Each structure stands twice: as C-alpha cells, then as structure tokens.
Amino acid sequence: MASNAFVGKLIASLVLSIVLYYFFWVFVLPFMLIEEDxxxxxxxxxxxxxxxxxxxxxxxxxxxxxxxxxxxxxxHVSFF
Known part of the structure; x- marks a missing residue:
C-alpha cells in the first residue's frame, strides 16, 4: 500500500502537469509563429x-x- 506522502506527490504531479498543459494550450500556443501542420x-x-x-x-x-x-x-427542508 502506498504511503500518504507518495499519494500526495503523485496527485500534486498530476495536477501540475494538467495546469501546465492547459497553460501552454491557451496562453502560449496561439501566439507561437508556427505552421498549423x-x-x-x-x-x-x-x-x-x-x-x-x-x-x-x-x-x-x-x-x-x-x-x-x-x-x-x-x-431538514420544509416547503410548506
């Protein structure tokens, strides 16, 4: 079984990679002067x-x- 520290590092790495991918996709790629292909x-x-x-x-x-x-x-909710 994985330790809590390892799981935390794994989750942090996954989230960081998703954020970096999105950052380059939205903020960098449209301004790069390269061909579409x-x-x-x-x-x-x-x-x-x-x-x-x-x-x-x-x-x-x-x-x-x-x-x-x-x-x-x-x-706990009563409508009438």
Whole structure:
C-alpha cells in the first residue's frame, strides 16, 4: 500500500502537469509563429475546446455539489 506522502506527490504531479498543459494550450500556443501542420499542434486539441471543456467540468461540479447538498439537507427542508 502506498504511503500518504507518495499519494500526495503523485496527485500534486498530476495536477501540475494538467495546469501546465492547459497553460501552454491557451496562453502560449496561439501566439507561437508556427505552421498549423507542425508536430507541436498535434499534441493539443483545437483552441475552441479550451474553454468548453473547463466549462463542462464546472457545470458538472456545481451540479454535483448541489445534488449532494440537497440530498443531505432534504430531511431538514420544509416547503410548506
């Protein structure tokens, strides 16, 4: 079984790699003066997904948080 320190480092590394990927995808790639058929563009999705994917995750997160909250407070809520 993995120790807590190892799991923490693994999660931190994963999150850092996702943040760096998104940073280069949104803030660096559009300003690079390279052709569209370059090998660098093959590592990234088209730019229109750069805001649709985080928005979808945000909607799912807020919706899940709302469902979780309503599930736990349902017994304490009276509408009438």
């Amino acid at each position: 370059n090998i660098i563009h093959s590592f990234f999705l088209p730019l229109q997904y750069a805001f649709a994917i985080p928005a979808a995750f945000g909607v799912c997160f807020v919706g899940g948080l709302s469902v979780f909250t309503f599930y736990h407070i349902w017994d």
